[in-house]
Amino acid sequence: MQMLILLPPSETKRAGGSGAPLDVSALALPGLAPQRAATLDALIALSADDELAARVLKLGPTQRDQVAVNRELRTAPTMPAVDRYTGVLFDALDAASLDPTSRRWLGRHVLVHSAPLGPVGALDAIPAYRLGAGARLPGLPALTTVWADAVSTAIAGAEPSFVLDLRSEAYVALGPVAGTVPSVYVRVVSGGADGAVRALNHFNKHAKGALVRRLASDRPRIGSARGFLRWAASAGLEARAGARGEIELFA
Template identity: 40%
Template sequence: MLILLPPSEGKATAGDGPKLDLSALSLAEVTEARETVLDALERVCSGPVDAAREVLGLSERQVDTVQRDLEVRIAPTLRAADLYTGVLYDHLRLPDLLASGAAARTQASVLIFSGLWGAVGVTDPLPPYRLSMGIKLPPLGALGTFWKSQLSGVLAARAEGRLIVDCRSAAYATAFVPTGEATESAVSVRVLRETTSGGVTKRSVVSHMAKATRGAIAHTLLAEGVDAHTPRELADALNDLGHVAELAAPARGKRPATLDIVVRA
């Protein structure tokens, strides 16, 4: 399997590893593209702070983030597994997986998408930074579109013969979209909250809960060594492990199926 994750807005603010070495990151094929985005980010952050905040979508209270982005090349690094925090990563517990018998499987199976790096592995050494995939970064434009042009071929090759389990949010999903035959070996994970009142059952999407559930699902798959090759096998495995998983056909056209994880309140 290949599990695709978003990053987190919340990140660790300091590391103790060596400074950034782009050649040390996974997916070496996009090293030049990473340099291009980093150069563009540095140009924005070197200008007026208020203008940089506007481009990066930062509030006045996040002004220190501009300086942090200027120090990306020289700041100490830490593993991606330790850099990304927040609800999804609290439930995914990457450091625990990497300290267990699931370490090799976790390293081989997880890619974390990023507005700055495109996509990285869990042990890649990264400095603290902030750059959302939803940003339009001059002169590159929308980063989702930029990274799609850089990552499509690379990730299609990486995903060949593997089930793609897509746990990304919408902004990060734009950077790589399975196409052709790959859509039959891909599934998008959606989380639904089910409530019953007055004999009426309703289901709704709750974003905060969705992050936690996606993290927990990814942890289960990696910790238990689930080796599913099709969306149906994945749904069956999760149901066997105590989750409520329902496979839905694509809404339209030749798109990946949706795997609904139902959380009952």
């Protein structure tokens, strides 16, 4: 049993890769194979129609090339998920610059929650794709219906000692952590001069990426929310218990 960290994906991704095409059977949480196959099939089928795909995926004129990317999901080259995603969170994590031991730690402890594949391991090899949590693929029910129960069951089946949930609310809806699993949801906040605590947007993502980088570097053994708070204090991070089931991380 070990701690799991759940990360959201990013809309922006690196193109290309040097890995072999997607092998669904090699991904973390293998029990999600049926949902992965159904979602991939629906997304590839949708992408046979450029105009329809652009509408469903809400692509602008300069983003139409993403339809072709989706058509090649099963044959395109891959790279580790933690290297595939870009954007504020993943730039702050900067996994490529971590030493091999820290990267292996990410592979054991971090899942990135993608819309077409569900949660995948940080080092799982995935292709580029375009699909957000709110899309509705023809031939499938809403993605929350496809994924929520299956992901909750798969995470519980992994028997983590503790789950640190850093996902956005849209991705939490695609797989809530079961109530039987010890977990905490992290909100990034700032304290104003008036003493009020406010949620952050842009710095929310940066703080989460920096947090995971620090965890991968320190590699602490954390088995509870209290243990996370103790580690955070020792690491010079400001965090405290928030609403029930939540931790507030100050940025």
